[in-house]
Amino acid sequence: MTIHAQQRFDSLIEADERIEPDDWMPEEYRQTLVRQIAQHAHSEIIGMQPEGAWISRAPSLHRKAILIAKVQDEAGHGLYLYGAAESLGTTRAELLDRLHTRRQKYSSIFNYPTPTWADVGAIGWLVDGAAIANQVPLCRCSFGPYGRAMVRICKEESFHQRQGFQILLRLTEGTAEQKQMAQEALNRWWWPSVMMFGPPDSESVHNARNMAWGIKRFTNDELRQGFVDMTVPQAELLGLTIPDPELRWNDERGHYDFGEPDWEEFARMVRGEGDLPEQRLRVRREAHENGAWVREAAAAYAARQRQAA
């Protein structure tokens, strides 16, 4: 590395311009991006499972078609993100191996079960809603391929969020039993969604440096507050009650105050303790093994194309 390379990197960051894969970058910047982008990609593909479990049980053909499209979108997000991580000099095979051997994480949110159809609505409304709150600022990430991938992902997440809200709206307009089902799903998914933004700022390892590098634009707590402020009026519109007795509007702050999540539960979910996380990884490893023939066929086809060229 020359002093010139470091200066150029610093001045690009300072000017809020993009770093591209061929540009020189500090090794720590590269490593933190590989970590974040890969864990984001893993979350997208593991995140196919809780909703995927409802494809065969969706209440109508119309709902089934929408759900299939949504779950396929999540697979697509995983692919854009693995592509962005690969541009930093790693391989998709290596990243998947790190997921399969628990050397890299995926989002805690996907370690919760989906016992009813209303949970599918709650994932779309709350989890995709939280994903949008977190990911819209990532469209301005200093690393070009990640920021550009996020633009398309955010557009698709917006559709996902609306379809989830619409599932719940339909249920809340239905019978007392259906409304109850929607409320119970909100009860299950509220706190996990609030925790999805990561540990409180006082505990965050990467906040400060990633903000300075223009990877993160807001801290975990700032994003969490934005999500709560955005979601409360939507819950009111649905006629559902957010399961937090401490939730109230604070005129002075101009934000909602809310209670403290159970951070011990969060830590357990991040560590992947319990049967469900075990199942998530088992299903993922099996899908990978069952897809070996597709990868072999694609590699053989690519080799043939190269020979012909």
Ligand code: FAQ
């Ligand atoms: N789960 O220092 P920080 C989706 C870890 S995609 C597990 O604050 P950072 C779409 C963190 O990695 C959802 N681990 O870390 C969809 C770090 O450990 P490490 C995923 C978590 O990176 C919808 C440690 O804690 N979204 O939902 C979690 O600055 C529906 C210390 O934390 C993204 O990945 C967690 N929730 O901030 C799909 C967005 N939170 O790596 C299907 C991109 C933190 O040092 C259906 N990522 N940790 O071992 C980010 O914005 C950031 O990485 C944060 C964490 C905000 C997640």
